[in-house]
Amino acid sequence: MTQGSRFDLLVVGGGINGAGIARDAAGRGLSVLLVEQDDLAAHTSSSSTKLIHGGLRYLEYKEFRLVRKALQERETLLRAAPHIIWPLRFVMPHMPNLRPAWLIRAGLFLYDHLARRELLPGSHGIDMRRHPAGAPLVDSIERGFVYSDGWVDDARLVVLNALDAAERGATVATRTKLVSAVRSGGEWQAELERSDGSRVSVQARSLANAAGPWVGQLLHDALGRPARHAVRLVKGSHIVTSRLFEHDHAYIFQNPDKRIIFAIPYEREFTLIGTTDVEYHGDPSHVAIDEDETRYLCESINRYFKRKIAPADVRWSYSGVRPLLEEESADNPSAVTRDYQLELDAQPGEAPLLSVFGGKITTFRKLAEEALDLLDAALGRQAHAWTAQVPLPGGDIAGARFEPFAARFAGEHPWLPAELARRYARAYGTRATRVIGGARSLAELGPTLAPGLYEQELRYLCETEWARSSDDVLWRRSKLGLHLAPDALASASAAIDAWFARAPAHIVQRATSVLPG
Template structure:
């Protein structure tokens, strides 16, 4: 019997599985699709306090998130790194004194130690002003962090497995019924149709946008709806600026968007906020959202953002706790944990809401609930524990790249950079004893090799070309159709037997 069955392979589910396994609990995690295939890979890619949440008086959430920025950066310096954000002052919108007050709080309520403080920019002389219209003469520059969101999920899952958790992707919870003080759960492999039964003392429902579906369908618990589904969409265009800084743009409807350097060659622009009704996995950007993002960015950039500039779009559904807010952008981003347990009956704990930045703290809060329900095992431990590949100092990336290029002389600087940003010190598990590029097997483009794909299949549960190209890496942005088809063909040849049985 397992101690805990976690339903959902997004950031919350994988973070909880990791924390619980590290404390000595027996854990099995079931994800009906691929890791991070839902909300957790469709974010704006930020580890941030949420400057705009101050306007809604969410001081506890902002303070917790600000404190987590440097914790997560230290634990995963390969996939998380600092980024400076330029907030141009726009006449007729938020007053300059209000922005300065907000940034003063942002700098000082979260225990900032490593990230640089806010400063004021003269946009007539600062390089950050070059891509923008000349009417923006003043700006404020502040700090947050960038994250490869899908890799954050995969690395939490990998660490959970390394600590004893069983990670089951393409596995759906079909049914769960109480049997005294434990659960009997039926899990189904969505590719082969094969079913298995597992028993667990407690269920964690971390299914994100599907949390209410799990309650209603698998557990037949017809409760009041707790989740408010809010769609956020992004567009990706060719790089708008050579400057490494991101932009924070205010809009006249009181919303904001970001324009962020992305995958070296692109700019990521988003996000939108609109209520969503429908199947969470079917969310797609609308014509209205596309026009909104293009128009909002064009208010600031000298060179307008047009539909024909877009090279990729993505949309995700955020499972916010339904707090009755009148507007989607005003709904709380805080998380709510609700336990359902009676004496001598197996408990379930549900998660509503949350954001990537606070996933580790959410997991710690969840562990407090779990300890109260099924007993305590090991102590909290994730505060200073590196994620796989992140075992080097926050200022040590260049030293790692130099060392890898010294040991693997056939790698270009760009190739070494890409591998270390994705895998950190575990890049060596891909490169192994290679003495030449040919030793890494077939090359598919943009540095993606057979050796890397084999590593992702073996160590990170990748089963399809989409898993590799759009979640474990973002090489899908760089490969042409022929190259992407070659990856797909390779994955089909190399896939584990249970995937082949389903084709």
């Protein structure tokens, strides 16, 4: 891309909504530029509870339309990316003092039937004294319920959408910030700033503001425009502990404050616990868990598990800021809708502007589809929606059946350690063969830069997935950092950053978003 390059659509924001919009637009034949001020999924989109779900608790707030839409998307996404999205069974222990059993049964019946369900089993009651999920829990819990939802590697979901967009012709520029954009001559005249401080100007026939927590700030500061909608910033924090149970089910726990907490098997060795809902007024770039949130999550878990945890047991934590639609009637952050609103500013003769307010990771594809329908109409185009039937990169697994695929991949590469072969299959799906290239032994994968991370994979992440730092690799495109002791993590981070520093310019060009002047 050169100074003065023209695009049909400039998308601002490299989270799940921006990446989804860029993918859909590129597939409809638009020339697309996606810009992200940091790394893909660097903020909210890598800080979720990592669930593809309808949102069982939203039924209590009568969000039936949102739940139905999310349940429909759950089925679509399970087929689109079976390597990074898979079914997960949830156990809800029954606490008679919080919600009556009949109410839970009614909610689960709705959850099972609000949308067509083909891939996941339905809900049913269980005797906790006999079910394996009851063993780790306090003896007073005698009954419960089991239902289905899905798990997702959220950061990789963003990367795969951006990758598909790029392979369909989009330009993806990370570490690139929109400084300003003005309408002129039926186009947007946009000024972008690279990470090194240099700037480049581009033109676009339309602009999509998918900046997440920064959506309002972008409208005000970079575009100089008011918004009809506002976002309410709500911080959600999670903690990770050593594994608290051995089975493969997750838990959904009811709290006396009417919130729910998940405890989810995570990265084989750990349990992921979250989330909180706390009003947030700071810079979304610097969000972090506080002592009260950590204590709240520990206390919530201790109501249910025999094994008690304390803040000292937390191995890792992360926080994200959710940009939720502002509602005057919702005093409780937990009650704020997770639905989205698309705001289109399209005056005759002017370049259209579409802004995304709210949303949740499960409905990103539908959001993008609706956004492109609006933009196509504003641009005087007619194009068909297409993403519902097309897998994401690596997701073209026969019958969406991951386990047979993983077994075949391991069998075709017997020199790979079993754990490494499975990680490659999970992270990259059918594209795992591209990651290893022509290697026929571990030695041919190159030097080890961290336990389980070989140079061949690092090169792939840099050349293909826009990685350019140790954080990009160890915490977003993988979770290898979670498995390392502090000293080993520091050493691995230094080795990876040193590799990026000395990598040839043609390898890192795509990752560093060099936009020629």
